[in-house]
Amino acid sequence: MTGTRPATPRLDGPRGVYLRNAWYVAAWADGLGATPQAKVFLEEPVALFRDADGIAQAIGGRCPHRFAPLGNGTVIDGALQCPYHGLRFGTDGACVFNPHPGGAVPKVSVPVYPLVERHALLWIWMGDPARADAAAIPDFAWLSDPRWDVVRGQTCAEGHYELYSDNILDLSHANFVHPALVASAFTEGARRFWQDGETVHAHYAQPDDYLSEGISAILGTAGRKQAFDGHVVWQAPATLSFDFRTGEPGTPFEQMGNMPSLHAFTPETADTTHYLWATGRDFAVGDAEFSGAMRGALEYAFEHEDMPLIRDAHRLMAGRDFWDLQPLVLEGDGGGIRARRQLRKMIAAEQSQRA
Ligand code: FES
Numbered sequence: 001m002t003g004t005r006p007a008t009p010r011l012d013g014p015r016g017v018y019l020r021n022a023w024y025v026a027a028w029a030d031g032l033g034a035t036p037q038a039k040v041f042l043e044e045p046v047a048l049f050r051d052a053d054g055i056a057q058a059i060g061g062r063c064p065h066r067f068a069p070l071g072n073g074t075v076i077d078g079a080l081q082c083p084y085h086g087l088r089f090g091t092d093g094a095c096v097f098n099p100h101p102g103g104a105v106p107k108v109s110v111p112v113y114p115l116v117e118r119h120a121l122l123w124i125w126m127g128d129p130a131r132a133d134a135a136a137i138p139d140f141a142w143l144s145d146p147r148w149d150v151v152r153g154q155t156c157a158e159g160h161y162e163l164y165s166d167n168i169l170d171l172s173h174a175n176f177v178h179p180a181l182v183a184s185a186f187t188e189g190a191r192r193f194w195q196d197g198e199t200v201h202a203h204y205a206q207p208d209d210y211l212s213e214g215i216s217a218i219l220g221t222a223g224r225k226q227a228f229d230g231h232v233v234w235q236a237p238a239t240l241s242f243d244f245r246t247g248e249p250g251t252p253f254e255q256m257g258n259m260p261s262l263h264a265f266t267p268e269t270a271d272t273t274h275y276l277w278a279t280g281r282d283f284a285v286g287d288a289e290f291s292g293a294m295r296g297a298l299e300y301a302f303e304h305e306d307m308p309l310i311r312d313a314h315r316l317m318a319g320r321d322f323w324d325l326q327p328l329v330l331e332g333d334g335g336g337i338r339a340r341r342q343l344r345k346m347i348a349a350e351q352s353q354r355a
Pocket residue numbers: 063064065066067068082083084085086087
């Protein structure tokens with residue numbers, strides 16, 4: 001995992017507008033052990049920790065005393081102890097212990113965020129806890145299914161999270177940004193975009209073409225034309241799946257080999273994004289060398305090719321609204337634009353309910 005940076009970014013005051021009643025990916029579940037974590041989601045400090053039963057919990061990350069990051073504390077008797085003066089907070093957010101002589105337990109509490117461990121991920125709900133329905137968590141069962149071998153990563157990326165959704169929904173950038181990885185299927189193949197309820201789809205197909213050198217080497221298809229089929233699915237606010245199927249030309253869709261991917265973008269601030277990604281395969285399962293090569297190629301593509309471009313684009317936007325900049329819309333934007341409009345609609349609906 002790459003992307004080392006201070007755990008707590010500077011928070012200059014609320015700048016972004018977010019969908020709150022939604023599930024966001026908080027972290028890889030096995031990345032949260034006995035040591036708590038200090039995070040920021042949607043510009044709010046959050047402490048992640050495991051309670052006495054090992055159940056992952058999320059509470060407000062700013063101590064009400066002198067505002068130290070609770071996520072940098074320690075778990076004692078199932079409660080989270082502040083790293084500064086030792087107040088402890090329980091899983092209901094209430095202060096449960098004051099270590100100072102004669103000090104009563106103050107009647108204070110920090111917020112509690114619903115947190116669900118599912119499919120190797122921790123999903124957090126930053127809105128009204130009463131509306132958190134775990135049934136609405138997107139299905140990524142393959143992430144924790146032993147029939148799939150999964151390579152994955154996590155980083156914190158500079159740039160607005162919607163720019164990152166755009167990047168996955170518009171794979172026409174492939175030839176220009178990732179020449180070694182995917183070649184022409186996504187830049188030159190047939191594309192189709194559509195919306196199904198609140199879900200946005202982007203579909204790419206190329207029936208008979210060479211895969212890139214990198215992918216053909218991984219799949220053992222060097223020198224042979226292949227059929228490929230790529231299907232991106234976006235779910236609000238910014239969770240995307242990408243099924244990448246290949247096979248000999250003419251192979252029926254169901255018989256094509258599939259490499260499913262997750263791209264989850266969770267806003268840290270209006271300028272920074274937690275990026276968790278994973279790609280699975282149901283062949284060469286258990287082959288560590290294969291996994292290493294695949295992880296290296298994907299990490300390079302996402303973190304050294306996509307991220308710097310998006311970071312620079314974000315900087316050039318200089319805090320201005322996407323639509324105010326009157327972006328040129330190309331044919332490949334059919335997914336990204338639908339996703340942006342859908343998210344905007346959902347945020348507006350949520351805000352009007354609250355008003
Ligand atoms: S800042 Fe947390 S106990 Fe003082």
